[in-house]
Amino acid sequence: MKFKILLALLMGFFVLAGCEKKDEQSANSEPEITQSTENIPAESTIGTNYTAPFSLTFTNNQILNMQKNKNGFSIENGGKTTLFAFFASWCDACTIQASALNTLVEKYGDKLDVVAVLIADEISLDELKEYEKKVKAKFKIAYGEANDFFTGTLGGISEIPYLVIYDKKGKFSAQYFGLIPEEILTLEMEKIL
Structure with a gap:
C-alpha cells in the first residue's frame, strides 16, 4: 500500500514539474564535437541585439x-x-496544458491572445x-527561427511548459x-483583464 502511494506521488511530481528541454546530444545519438573559437560565427548569442523587431509565424x-522594450514587449495584436x-510536441505536460489554453480562448478570446511557441x-x-x-x-501556434530569437529575448527557457503573460500594453x-491548472490561469486573467 505504501508503495502505491509513493508511486502515485512520484508520478504526480513528474506531471506537475513539467518537462525539461531535451539535451540535443541525447536527441541525436552522435558524439559531441567541439570547435575552436576561430569557427564561431561573428554574431554569437552574446552579440545578438535582442531589442531588434521580430515576427512570429503561425501555422495558419x-x-x-x-x-x-524596457517594460516587456511591443506586441502588434490590437491591444490584447x-x-x-x-x-514542445514531445512534452506530455505541454499537451495536457493545451486544454486549459483552449478554455482561456473560449472565455476571453475577445480580450486575450493565446500563442503557443514551439521550442x-x-x-x-x-x-x-x-x-x-x-x-x-x-490558440495560435508559432514555429520557426523567430521562436528561438523570442526565447533569447527572455534569457532562455529551461523548463516547459513555460507560460508568460503580458497585459494589453x-x-x-x-x-x-x-x-498550471485552468483555475489558476482563470484567476490570473480575471486580475489582468
Whole structure:
C-alpha cells in the first residue's frame, strides 16, 4: 500500500514539474564535437541585439510583429493581453496544458491572445499541424527561427511548459513554470483583464 502511494506521488511530481528541454546530444545519438573559437560565427548569442523587431509565424501563415522594450514587449495584436505558452510536441505536460489554453480562448478570446511557441522540437510543419489537430488547438501556434530569437529575448527557457503573460500594453504581468491548472490561469486573467 505504501508503495502505491509513493508511486502515485512520484508520478504526480513528474506531471506537475513539467518537462525539461531535451539535451540535443541525447536527441541525436552522435558524439559531441567541439570547435575552436576561430569557427564561431561573428554574431554569437552574446552579440545578438535582442531589442531588434521580430515576427512570429503561425501555422495558419499569419504573423505577429513584436519588439522587446524596457517594460516587456511591443506586441502588434490590437491591444490584447497576450499569454505565450512555450512548449514542445514531445512534452506530455505541454499537451495536457493545451486544454486549459483552449478554455482561456473560449472565455476571453475577445480580450486575450493565446500563442503557443514551439521550442526544443525539430518537427515539420505537417507534423506540427497534426499536433495542432490532436490538441484541438483554438490558440495560435508559432514555429520557426523567430521562436528561438523570442526565447533569447527572455534569457532562455529551461523548463516547459513555460507560460508568460503580458497585459494589453505589452507590460510583463506573470509567469508560470510547469503544468498550471485552468483555475489558476482563470484567476490570473480575471486580475489582468
